[in-house]
Amino acid sequence: MIIGVPKEIKTDEFRVGMTPSGVMELIKAGHSVLIEQGAGLGSGFEDSLYVNAGGVMLESAEDVYAGADMILKVKEPIEVEYARLREGQILFTYLHLAADKRLTEVLCAKKITAFAYETLRVGRRLPLLxxxxxxxxxxxxxxxxxxxxxxxxxxxxxxxxxxxxxxxxxxxxxxxxxxxxxxxxxxxxxxxxxxxxxxxxxxxxxxxxxxxxxxxxxxxxxxxxxxxxxxxxxxxxxxxxxxxxxxxxxxxxxxxxxxxxxxxxxxxxxxxxxxxxxxxxxxxxxxxxxxxxxxxxxNMPGMYPRTSTVALTNATLPYAIKIASTPLPALLKDELYVCALNTYDGDVTNEAVADAHAMPYKGIML
CATH class of the missing domain: 3.40.50.720 (NAD(P)-binding Rossmann-like Domain)
Structure with a gap:
């Protein structure tokens, strides 16, 4: 799978969706990784570190979104990024959709397969939160x-x-x-x-x-x-x-x-x-x-992006590899990833998000 890591552009956000060492692990797992130029600078990761890890450096966010099957981020897409999302893409990031009806509607309209860090459950734990x-x-x-x-x-x-x-x-x-x-x-x-x-x-x-x-x-x-x-x-x-x-x-x-x-x-x-x-x-x-x-x-942890990026990506990397390496029908038979799934094929698949916006809810049958 081709995985894209764009630069975070939310105000005062300096974290990045993957470290150079994480990029190396994704490539070792058989995937390609596209990195937007400067994506890691706020967290202290130079472009050259990503290139040395095997990532492909692209000049613009548009190029990353256009070429990637799956987008790895930290924060939810903001309005300027909506048009960059490609229909049917996988998105893996913090989403917090209950507080953002417009983004929820965009993800549904574009049939984005959106996995949220904050709803991925392991037992009673939320390990990515x-x-x-x-x-x-x-x-x-x-x-x-x-x-x-x-x-x-x-x-x-x-x-x-x-x-x-x-x-x-x-x-x-x-x-x-x-x-x-x-x-x-x-x-x-x-x-x-x-x-x-x-x-x-x-x-x-x-x-x-x-x-x-x-x-x-x-x-x-x-x-x-x-x-x-x-x-x-x-x-x-x-x-x-x-x-x-x-x-x-x-x-x-x-x-x-x-x-x-x-x-x-x-x-x-x-x-x-x-x-x-x-x-x-x-x-x-x-x-x-x-x-x-x-x-x-x-985005409080964005104040300390080096610590926050490393701590976050240490947690997200195994799940990112699993999502990228597993056919979607098989992935959606796993309760862990069904919990993380917020939108799929035009529908809201998280009941709490649907309730927050009075939108129809469609559960995934395991």
Whole structure:
């Protein structure tokens, strides 16, 4: 199969869909790889490294899309890329279609076989989401702490406090990979941390492995209402695979919070878990609503593209090889890849995405 790796062009995105070593592995598996010139530069990979690995360097994204049977990316295609998609192509990337009806319609119209990193399941795990969730969780605490600074519009509280000064409070909504990483980082900085989730089994496990300054609470509307009153930093990491994130903090609830506190919405790719969230960029990461600082960058790991690219492609490479090496009818008899499939032959094949946009859903028969 001919695999294409175009340059990411979403604002402030410097990751790349495959490393030179990954290209070498794809070629060893019998495939050809087309690379857009400069695709890896943001992650520190020179064009020559791809050529030395056996990739074919092309000058334009149009050439990559035109020549490839399968496109490997990091982020979902943006509007300028829609016309480049070729009917019947395979697309393997983060899609987050529940937050993007227009892209969903385009993928259906072009009969794209679209596999989403974020819905590929192995048991209860989402292995292609986990590496970026870990990075985004750590970043949520670090950048939340920075934006508590008065210079950035925050309350002027140092997250871990100081000798003779009370420790500040962090509320983490969601106890998955991102939530645990955020809580670990906050606890390490000396904050008082509360983690909330509705999975009591997960909360029990985390109670036994987390630092003593992390408290586990079952998530209800009332418990969230109480905790936001004293929180200095609130990090939202809730995830319903493929679906829009639930709105756990409404606009009205902001009035209960301390002025200058910070909301970090890690769930913004899936529409955000705060009612007042809207997508921001690394260049302009925050805005204020009713005295509350909002940080809602949709591609947080893109801030650290070298680490993020290597971590992501280490996870995606085996699945990319499998998709490229297996006839599609056989691949769609494997439940793992059916879970990852979001659109196929003009239909939405992920029920959560279909529900989000009130579009018809067509399941794949195994």
């Amino acid at each position: 986990e590496p970026m969730s870990e990075i985004a969780g750590r970043m949520a605490t670090l950048f939340g702490a920075v934006h508590l600074g008065r210079y950035f519009g925050g309350s002027g509280r140092l997250l871990g406090g100081a000798v003779g000064v009370e420790r500040n409070r962090v509320l983490v909504l969601g106890a998955g990979v991102a939530g645990k990483s955020a809580a670990d980082a906050a606890a390490g900085l000396g904050a008082e941390v509360v983690m909330m989730d509705i999975n009591t089994e997960r909360l029990t496990y985390l109670r036994d492995v987390m630092a003593p300054n992390v408290t586990m609470l079952y998530s209800t509307h009332d418990s969230i209402l109480e905790c936001i009153k004293t929180a200095d930093l609130i990090i939202g990491t809730v995830l319903l695979p493929g679906a829009k994130a639930p709105k756990l903090i409404t606009h009205d609830m902001l009035s209960l919070m301390k002025k200058g506190s910070v909301l970090v919405d890690v769930s913004i790719d899936q529409g955000g878990c705060f009612e007042t969230s809207h997508t921001t960029t690394h260049s302009h990461p925050t805005y204020e609503v009713d005295g509350i600082v909002h940080y809602c960058v949709a």
